[in-house]
Amino acid sequence: xxxxxxxxxxxxxxxxxxxxxxxxxxxxxVAFLGxxxxxxxxxxxxxxxxxxxxxxxxxxxxxxxxxHSLEGRRLIGYMPEIVPLYTDMTTRSYLxxxxxxxGLDKKRTKxxxxxxxxxCHLEDYIDVILGKLSKGFRQRVGLAQAIIHDPxxxxxxxxxxxxxxxxxxxxxxLIKELGKDRTILLSTHIxxxxxxxxxxxxxxxxxxxxxxxxxxxxTTILKGGNRIRLKVQGPAEKVTTRLARIDCIQAVAYxxxxxxxxxxxxxxxxxxxxxxxxxxxxTLLSMEPVxxxxxxxxxxLTAEEETGS
Amino acid sequence: MKNIGIISRxxxxxxxxxxxxxxxxxxxxxxxxxxxxxxxxGTNYSDTSIRGFLDAxxxxxxxxxxxxxxxxxxxxxxxxxxxxxLTVPVRDTEIILxxxxxxxxxxxxMLLLTLYYPILLMVFGDPDLGPVFTSYLGLFLLxxxxxxxxxxxSSLTSNQIVAAVVAGGILFALWFLGIAGNxxxxxxxxxxxxxxxxxxxxxxxxxxVDTKAVVYxxxxxxxxxxxxxxxxxxxxxx
Numbered sequence: 018x019x020x021x022x023x024x025x026x027x028x029x030x031x032x033x034x035x036x037x038x039x040x041x042x043x044x045x046x047v048a049f050l051g052x053x054x055x056x057x058x059x060x061x062x063x064x065x066x067x068x069x070x071x072x073x074x075x076x077x078x079x080x081x082x083x084x085h086s087l088e089g090r091r092l093i094g095y096m097p098e099i100v101p102l103y104t105d106m107t108t109r110s111y112l113x114x115x116x117x118x119x120g121l122d123k124k125r126t127k128x129x130x131x132x133x134x135x136x137c138h139l140e141d142y143i144d145v146i147l148g149k150l151s152k153g154f155r156q157r158v159g160l161a162q163a164i165i166h167d168p169x170x171x172x173x174x175x176x177x178x179x180x181x182x183x184x185x186x187x188x189x190x191l192i193k194e195l196g197k198d199r200t201i202l203l204s205t206h207i208x209x210x211x212x213x214x215x216x217x218x219x220x221x222x223x224x225x226x227x228x229x230x231x232x233x234x235x236t237t238i239l240k241g242g243n244r245i246r247l248k249v250q251g252p253a254e255k256v257t258t259r260l261a262r263i264d265c266i267q268a269v270a271y272x273x274x275x276x277x278x279x280x281x282x283x284x285x286x287x288x289x290x291x292x293x294x295x296x297x298x299x300t301l302l303s304m305e306p307v308x309x310x311x312x313x314x315x316x317x318l319t320a321e322e323e324t325g326s
Numbered sequence: 327m328k329n330i331g332i333i334s335r336x337x338x339x340x341x342x343x344x345x346x347x348x349x350x351x352x353x354x355x356x357x358x359x360x361x362x363x364x365x366x367x368g369t370n371y372s373d374t375s376i377r378g379f380l381d382a383x384x385x386x387x388x389x390x391x392x393x394x395x396x397x398x399x400x401x402x403x404x405x406x407x408x409x410x411x412l413t414v415p416v417r418d419t420e421i422i423l424x425x426x427x428x429x430x431x432x433x434x435x436m437l438l439l440t441l442y443y444p445i446l447l448m449v450f451g452d453p454d455l456g457p458v459f460t461s462y463l464g465l466f467l468l469x470x471x472x473x474x475x476x477x478x479x480s481s482l483t484s485n486q487i488v489a490a491v492v493a494g495g496i497l498f499a500l501w502f503l504g505i506a507g508n509x510x511x512x513x514x515x516x517x518x519x520x521x522x523x524x525x526x527x528x529x530x531x532x533x534x535v536d537t538k539a540v541v542y543x544x545x546x547x548x549x550x551x552x553x554x555x556x557x558x559x560x561x562x563x564x
Binding site: 028062065066067068069087088090091093095097099100101102103104105106110114115117118119120162 | 329332333336339340343344405406407408409410411412413414415416417562563564
């Protein structure tokens with residue numbers, strides 16, 4: 018649905034996006050993850066046609082955004098990082114204006130305004146001047162504006178930034194719901210958000226894609242090894258030394274009340290661990306594989322990138 | 327075409343919902359009204375014409391065009407709505423023409439409100455209506471050119487004050503080109519005079535509709551609208 022090839026953007030001499038390529042398939046929810054100034058917003062602006070790339074191409078459902086921008090723009094709903102609100106308009110007149118520009122006729126506009134107002138829970142704010150809305154509600158109006166024409170592709174730039182925790186949860190739920198029958202690309206620098214909403218993550222740093230995969234795969238690829246978390250009833254220090262003596266185990270760490278054990282991906286030390294515990298007559302209360310959290314992945318990836326370059 | 331209508335209606339509504347437009351209109355009417363009345367009094371009510379209104383109006387229209395257009399694009403940039411307008415399926419040309427027509431509707435409204443000057447003359451005297459009609463045509467054309475220049479200035483910046491100052495600068499430079507033309511020798515002088523915004527207006531006041539003058543104002547309008555469109559396109563290539 019979204020195809021990006023060798024996309025590059027220079028601002029004057031500064032390289033903001035460096036030759037990135039990726040696809041987002043129909044119906045996928047993909048997170049664009051990266052620290053501030055990584056090139057997320059610039060990339061999204063090129064996808065939506067707001068900025069022209071210095072090099073490379075963007076296709077939306079087969080429409081090249083350089084030569085067939087209008088066709089491509091028709092299919093996209095876009096919520097920029099700064100929610101684009103006319104502060105002197107009411108929610109209703111604003112949504113009406115956007116819907117009409119999106120090519121909806123009067124009747125359909127009316128129907129859709131009612132629908133998106135319900136979806137985004139804006140019923141009580143429909144006749145309020147946008148300038149008087151709080152940050153959270155502005156964000157909702159921004160989202161309502163992006164889905165007013167029922168687009169197949171949604172581009173959301175930091176959709177949960179700057180709003181309170183309850184609203185964040187609501188917005189995430191809403192995005193997941195919208196993603197059931199839409200292609201969504203959203204940017205964020207909040208890690209837990211990614212695993213909550215998205216199926217796939219593309220990590221971008223200093224304008225380059227440093228990793229991109231399904232969340233499950235990314236975790237194993239990055240580990241380079243596996244980890245097991247143990248809960249053992251016994252003297253912690255002795256358990257640690259005993260575990261370290263097992264051949265294939267590379268590292269042991271004690272994080273109360275767990276022991277974390279690291280070993281190469283092709284080994285299976287579970288049997289030996291169990292044996293060792295039984296021999297020392299300690300009770301093994303639990304043993305489970307640990308996935309690396311996205312936060313760790315993120316830190317590791319960006320750290321690697323820095324030492325590599 | 328439809329999109330131009332949607333944008334111009336939005337602009338007009340936005341003018342009418344802010345106190346700014348009413349203040350601007352009130353000041354415009356107050357100033358032109360004063361000049362209209364003092365001119366009449368000055369001729370001891372012997373010359374039943376709207377000369378006084380026109381003498382002041384031609385300069386005031388430049389000022390008010392700069393004020394009306396300064397927010398058109400600069401404010402969108404500041405609010406971030408420019409990004410919305412440039413990513414909906416609407417051509418850059420449609421955005422610019424929509425905004426131009428919205429401001430033109432506002433200015434036309436202001437001009438229509440001054441119609442009570444000639445109406446007063448008709449009630450109390452017997453004015454020559456020919457020059458009145460051509461004068462209004464002249465003001466309208468001068469207004470078109472001024473608004474296009476103002477819109478172009480607004481497309482250059484995100485600061486409304488800067489937009490107004492740039493617009494005022496271009497407008498008055500073009501206005502006083504005529505004076506420069508008087509001093510420049512030969513052909514150069516004639517060219518400068520022809521390019522001046524002020525050179526073509528007196529004909530309309532005298533009741534003459536010169537094709538050259540009409541073409542001049544429409545060309546200036548078209549040129550600056552075109553430059554505003556190009557300036558919008560350039561935004562995408564930052």
